[in-house]
Amino acid sequence: VYTEIHSFNEELIRDAILQEMSRGGQVFFIHNRVKNIEEVAEMIRRLVPDSRIRFGHGQMTASQLEKIIEDFYGHKFDVLVSTNIVENGIDIANANTILINNADNFGLAELHQLRGRVGRSNRKAFCYLITRPIETLTTEARKRLLALEEFSDLGSGFNIAMRDLDIRGAGDILGGEQSGFVNDIGFDLYTKILNDAVLELKESEFSDLFDGIEAEIELPETLVEIDETALLPSDYIQDNVERLNLYRKLAQAKSEEAINEWKDEIEDRFGKAPKEANTLILVTKIKLYASKSFFTKATIRAGRMWLICPKTNTKIGNYYYEQNLFQQTLAQLEQMKKDKFKVIQKDEIVRFAIQDVSSFDEALDCLKTLSKS
Numbered sequence: 001v002y003t004e005i006h007s008f009n010e011e012l013i014r015d016a017i018l019q020e021m022s023r024g025g026q027v028f029f030i031h032n033r034v035k036n037i038e039e040v041a042e043m044i045r046r047l048v049p050d051s052r053i054r055f056g057h058g059q060m061t062a063s064q065l066e067k068i069i070e071d072f073y074g075h076k077f078d079v080l081v082s083t084n085i086v087e088n089g090i091d092i093a094n095a096n097t098i099l100i101n102n103a104d105n106f107g108l109a110e111l112h113q114l115r116g117r118v119g120r121s122n123r124k125a126f127c128y129l130i131t132r133p134i135e136t137l138t139t140e141a142r143k144r145l146l147a148l149e150e151f152s153d154l155g156s157g158f159n160i161a162m163r164d165l166d167i168r169g170a171g172d173i174l175g176g177e178q179s180g181f182v183n184d185i186g187f188d189l190y191t192k193i194l195n196d197a198v199l200e201l202k203e204s205e206f207s208d209l210f211d212g213i214e215a216e217i218e219l220p221e222t223l224v225e226i227d228e229t230a231l232l233p234s235d236y237i238q239d240n241v242e243r244l245n246l247y248r249k250l251a252q253a254k255s256e257e258a259i260n261e262w263k264d265e266i267e268d269r270f271g272k273a274p275k276e277a278n279t280l281i282l283v284t285k286i287k288l289y290a291s292k293s294f295f296t297k298a299t300i301r302a303g304r305m306w307l308i309c310p311k312t313n314t315k316i317g318n319y320y321y322e323q324n325l326f327q328q329t330l331a332q333l334e335q336m337k338k339d340k341f342k343v344i345q346k347d348e349i350v351r352f353a354i355q356d357v358s359s360f361d362e363a364l365d366c367l368k369t370l371s372k373s
Contacts (some may be wrong), residue, residue, distance in 0.1 A: 001119040003127045003149045005103075007134060013099060014047040016128055017079060020097035021051060026072065027079045028098040028117055032105065034059055034083060040101070041081040052077035058085050087113040093121035103129035104141040111148050192221075217319050220310060222291040225299040226360070230280040237270055250284055259284055282360040289367035293329060294320045298367070305357040305366070309350040326350075329370055336369060 006012050013029075020027050031040045034057045041055045054077045056068045065085075072080050073092055080086070080095075087110060098118045103111060111129070119125030129145055131137060137145075195218070237243045246266060253259045263281050267273055273281070290298040290307065294316065297308040309326060310317040320326060333341050333352060341354040357363050 001115055001125040001127050003115065003129065005129045005131065005134070005145050005149055007132065008101070008130050010043075010047055012128065013044065013130075016097055016099060016126065017044065017048050017051060020126070021048075021078055023123075024094070025097065025123065026075060026077075026092065026095040028086065028095055028114075029079055029081045030084060030086075030098065030100040030114055031081060032083045032102065037081060037083065044079055044081065048079075051079050053079045053081060055081040056085070057083045084110065084114060086117060090117055091120055092117070096121065096123045096125040097128075098126070099128045099130055101130045102132075103145060104131045104137050106144075108144045108147060111144070115148065217316060219291045220294060220296045220316060222287050222295055223297045224283050224287045224290065225297070225301070226279075226283060227301045228279050229276045230283045231276050232266075232280065233274055233276050236274050236277065237266070250280070253284065253288070256285055256288065259288070279360070282364060286360065286364050286367060289364065289371045292371040293367060294325055298363075300357060300360065300363050303356065303358055305354045305363050307352040307354070309352075311348050313348070332370055336366065 017027050017029075029040070029044060031037050037055050037057055041053050044051065045053050054068055054071065056065055060068075068080070069090065071077060072095070075094060084106070096118045098115060100106065100111065100114055106114070115127045118127060127148075129148065131141075131145065134142070199218070232243050232246060234240075234243070237246065246262075250259065250262050253262055259281060263273060263277075266277065286298060286300070293307075294310055295307045296310050297306075299306040310320050312318070312321065329352070330343070333354070337354060337356075340356050341352055344351050344353055354366065357366065
């Protein structure tokens with residue numbers, strides 16, 4: 001949708017409407033003030049005498065509005081002067097020009113929705129954002145309008161949402177300060193950083209409030225490396241959004257029972273899980289039990305498994321070694337594998353190298369045992 005920002009100009013309005021009418025199209029004119037919407041309709045009638053014009057707003061009855069939209073859909077008039085009530089659910093392929101009056105008074109998401117009323121066919125569409133003189137606008141209003149002008153391609157809603165987040169700020173849950181950097185790091189990482197900050201405050205500035213309360217140790221987000229494909233194939237679950245939702249749900253599973261329930265769900269909805277999905281389920285279980293054993297990384301390939309312990313001089317590392325978890329894991333491996341493993345230390349990194357791990361199931365059984373030690 002070709003998008004332009006203009007100060008109010010009657011000649012521009014007339015030319016935009018005439019251009020659309022000349023190719024047999026129709027026009028939305030958005031004016032979000034009920035008290036003078038009739039005057040705006042009369043102005044357009046004066047500018048374009050040959051046009052057929054109707055107006056609609058939210059103070060009309062449902063039957064009146066329905067009749068207006070039906071008539072517009074049937075091309076019984078050319079220009080619909082309306083408030084923002086048309087921003088959702090209106091799909092008129094023949095309407096491919098929209099003029100939004102006082103666009104600086106709208107939010108960015110609202111402008112994006114209004115612009116979405118045009119460009120719903122194979123015709124080139126136009127959106128004119130009409131404002132007060134540009135120099136009188138606030139900085140944020142200018143940023144909103146420029147963002148809409150910049151991101152005008154199909155599927156640019158995500159970019160607009162991120163720009164809106166940047167303009168308004170993502171907020172600071174712990175205070176009134178607006179950060180606006182969530183779009184740079186991602187929501188998941190943002191919440192992890194926030195959680196770390198809360199734990200740090202509990203231990204330092206607000207330690208007196210939590211005196212005697214044992215601080216929670218967050219399990220590491222274990223990285224699992226394998227040589228096989230672990231995913232939900234697109235020919236198994238074709239909808240991208242649904243696959244993403246299922247990945248997210250699996251990532252939130254905190255127990256083997258929850259992972260098994262997830263498998264039952266996908267097989268109930270989509271049929272027997274293919275090999276890649278079963279591998280994904282196994283890898284998720286491996287990640288779960290490796291995390292419970294405080295390993296930061298697990299690599300399984302060529303009949304071996306490498307498990308990396310947390311670094312020293314970190315909160316989780318200090319806990320791991322002070323609570324003798326390392327010694328317990330070492331003793332358990334000596335009992336299970338005897339001479340089939342070794343401990344390797346390089347710089348600050350300590351890893352267990354375990355031999356004769358012939359399958360993911362065997363690796364999972366080993367990690368289950370270690371997590372109970």
